[in-house]
Amino acid sequence: MTVELRPLGVHCNIACQYCYQNPQRSAGNVRAHYDMGRMKQALEEEGTDFRLFGGEPLLLPEDALEELWAFGLDRFGSNGIQTNGTLINERHIELFRKYQVAVGISCDGPGELSDIRWAGSLAATREATARTEDAIERLCKAGMPPALILTLHRSNATPDKLPVLEQWLHSLEQIGVNTVRLHILEVDDPQVRAKCSLTTEENIAAFLFFARAEEGFRTLRFDVFDEMRRLLLGDDGGTTCIWRACDPYTTSAVRGVEGQGQRSNCGRTNKDGVDFVKAExxxxxxxxxxxxxxxxxxxxxxxxxxxxxxxxxxxxxxxxxxxxxxxxxxxxxxxxxxxxxxxxxxxxxxxxxxxxxxxxxxxxxxxxxxxxxxxxxxxxxxxxxxxxx
Amino acid sequence: MRRTEPSLKADANRGYSLPRLPRMDFVLPEFLRSMWVSDEARLRWQPRIESISTAWREMEWLTVVEGVRPCVLCSVSTDGWSELRNRSKKQGLTVVPLMVQRSMSKGSAAANPSAMIMRAVIGRRRDAKRFARAWANLDCAEAGALLGYPECCCRFFADAMRQSADQEMLWTVAARSYTTGAESRLLRVDGHPELNIFWRYLGVKAVPHIPCNLNCADSLHLAEQFAGVGRSAGQEDAIAWTSEILRWPLEWSVLHGIAEMKTPIVKLCTNSVATRSRFTIRKSGSAYPEDGARGVDFPFQQQTAVRTSRFTDGLHIIYGTGQ
Structure with missing residues (x-):
């Protein structure tokens, strides 16, 4: 079970075209206000370590980040964050180290492979991607290699792009990245489906490509493949929520805590654009x-x-x-x-x-x-x- | 989980055939679960809905005391049995037990498997006995008349039981009340708010029965009688809240034995007919609650122009403007 703390809701500095939180944005349900006391009270009630989540959680002021992580380390002994990596600065890296923050970065590849993580213009998008790539390197140099979430789509996983992506992952392995989560694009919008989504055959080809390529990596693992092998042997302890009969009314693997302390579900199931409160x-x-x-x-x-x-x-x-x-x-x-x-x-x-x-x-x-x-x-x-x- | 026999064919001897949902041969266990759109909506409306439910039970009983109808069918926990009997006796009414069944009050069969409730009829001794006989004989017309239901609705219910006892009554009623889309899997209906029967899952209703359609004049008259009795008994708040809730838009759908109802303040799921495809009813509304959610589709209020081109410009630039 993961507690996701979303102080700013789905507020984000970029506009990934495929983001599964876009229904909430389309509905106008973007809150950018938080109450530190209420969030801490809710986290106390959850009683386990939490991961800062968004939108983009690094839009929070640094003093607020420090307060939350100091609280997290004191109460639960560890911290986590899932970020697009575009805003990571040296102060953030200091805070990650000081408060034992495990960093997860969502990035779909180098340069043009991440163009779908739109930042308003092509130049701004490429610049944002470069900042993310730079952040990954700096984190690795600082001895805190991030885990990656990599979503496969037409910008990065067509047959011509897959070798580029593989090469990039080899370069990341060399600097210390060893966990990559591959995601299939979750589609909530017909335009996104038409333009960004791989066909079923392309998705199969892309995943099989990485299943074959996995042997060429020394330390880097695609955790979804490990899980699938374990599941076939009946070893399902600790597998992720996608294999665990998730109830969309309670999403037990993800307990969201919003900026005013209210509890919410995993955003992946939220197709109405409404941040429902968990069922009883x-x-x-x-x-x-x-x-x-x-x-x-x-x-x-x-x-x-x-x-x-x-x-x-x-x-x-x-x-x-x-x-x-x-x-x-x-x-x-x-x-x-x-x-x-x-x-x-x-x-x-x-x-x-x-x-x-x-x-x-x-x-x-x-x-x-x-x-x-x-x-x-x-x-x-x-x-x-x-x-x- | 139990399997069922293939459903019966419509009765060709009747005046009309009721609409049917094509179904698969399994039935899910009973469940009812809900999600509120926000803590604020839950804090405001959950107590109100509970009040409505309590007030309704009282109004059902009072309509018999006041002579609006001969009998009331009620469910009572084993704990509340004695009190109900004594209270009714003081008004010259008799309580006749009909059956014992498992409680669904916690929503899930798993939540409270042992809780039992009694189904009973209350009325003057002669009426209650007549009802018990009609109940035992599955005489819908007699039972319905004793409960004060309109004759047209009793006839419809009897037909529905004969032709489609394994069907989803909400679809059957909506399909007879549609404004558009009867031929498809999406029905758009309006009808009198007082005859909105979708909120029955949560105990919010203005009539005690399933009306033959959402515009039934006799049912509307009965709703007015019930509201009159309620107001005289000091239930003005419950009646006003009921009236408000029943005016909101909602969407009901069913797929694979799971019905889901979306309203501006709460979404719920419950067991229903196991259909292979999704069937949807959209009931229009004439009001929307202040604390109702904004969403991307019906029945939620939608903000126009929130989805800026920021989300789509990139698509065209990256992939071009063609498909």
Whole structure:
């Protein structure tokens, strides 16, 4: 579970064309006011470490950042931030070090590969990207290499761009970056879909490209691939929320705290542009329904990867309707198939083709009906002998 | 989770066929969950909705005491049974139990699996006994008449039960009340605010029954009678809030057995018919709450010209103006 503190809501200094927070901006729900006391009180109530989030959290004044991080270190022993990296200065780097702030940077590649992270004009965009690249280097030199979130789209992941991106990642590995999260573009806007989004085939090609390229990296890992391999072996402890049957009414993996201390959900599921307050209790109806709904109708019935994927993130659902499975199903399925083959070749028995799968599915359905969301590893630990043959 | 038999065909002997949603053969367990658009909206409207719900139960009972109708059908917790019986007895009314069922008061079957409630009818002894017989015989017309429901609505309900007992009544009613779009998966309806039946999920309603359509004159008359009884009993606030809420726009949709209703202040999901495709009803409104949310689409109020070209200029520059 991650607590995301959003003091300035979705307020941002750039305008990434694909940002999943754009519905809130389009609705005019951009708040740029915060109340330090209320935020701290809410964080105390959450009782765990938090990550500063936005919009762009480095739009906060430095003294406010210091106050929050001093509070975070004192109460929870660590801090985090997710930033576009364009505003990072030396003072920020000092604060990151002083208050043990783990830095995540969202960046889609060098130069023109990040043009989609629009900053008002092409010149300003390229300048902003250069600042982000520079910030990554400075953080690495300072011994605080950031984790990267890299979203794949037409600007950076068409066949001609993929080698450039790979080369850039090798250069980042050399200076210390070792964790990269690959994202498929989440599309909320038809113009963005038409212009920026890769086709399903292109997405598959891009992800398979990195799955193959992974072997050429010494330390850098694409964590989504690691997760998928582990999921196929029933090892789902600690996997990210996209594989964990997220309830869009409570998004348990992401607890948002807004500038006035109010609680909110993960913005990925917010298609109405309204920052809803979390529901009182979770439910897993989406997953019960997907299990029984056939593929043509937007469900997952009969899919051997259902337990690993569970229809994936509701924020990426077909037609923007969380009751459907992800619109990126084919991409994830192609990857699961590849890793399934790899595991078999390595003499392992992936859960997707294991005889125990049907039992495990029934166990999940029962748990979801009771309003619980268990781990596969709990079931498999109790049935180890059967699972391992 | 239970599976169902394929739904029955419409009864060809009836005067008309009711609209049907094509459905899949599974049923989700019962649930009802909601999300408020803001803490402010929740703090203001949640207590009001709870007050409305309490006031409505009282008004339902009072309409029998006042002779507006012979009987009322009620649900009562096992704890409240004795009090209801004693209170009714003082007014010369008899309480006849009909069935015991699981409570949905916490919204999820998982939240409170053991809580039980009693369904009962209250009325003069003779009327209550007649109702119990009609209930046992599934005699919708007799039961509806004893509950004071308009004859047209009783007939509609009986037809609906005969033709489409496994269907979603909200769709059935809306499809008979549409302004546009009946042929498609999107119905746009308006109708009398008092006959807005979508808020029943949260206990907000102005009539006790499912009207045969959202413009039913007899149902509107019944709503006025109920409001009159409520006002005489000092429930002016609850009636005013109800009237306000029922005037707001809302969108209801169903897909894969999950219905979702979006309103300006709260969004909720609940179990419904398992359809393969999404079916949507948009009910227009004549009012919008001060603390209602702004959003990007119906039913939320939209700010015009907020989405500046800042978001799209870049697309054209990076990728050109063509598709």
């Amino acid at each position: 209790f979770p439910g897993f109806e989406r997953y019960l329904a997907l299990f029984h709904t056939d593929r043509e109708a937007g469900g997952c019935n009969g899919c051997r990867f259902f337990l690993m994927c569970k229809g994936q993130c509701p924020g990426t659902s077909i037609d923007g309707d969380w009751r459907n499975r992800t619109e990126h199903c084919e991409v994830w399925m192609a990857l699961f198939q590849r890793f399934e083959d790899g595991l078999r070749q390595a003499g392992k028995a992936p859960l997707s083709t294991h005889p125990i799968r049907a039992q495990l599915e029934s166990w999940f359905l029962d748990a979801w009906t009771r309003g619980e969301n268990p781990n596969m590893e709990t079931f498999l630990a109790a049935n180890r002998a059967q699972f391992e043959g």
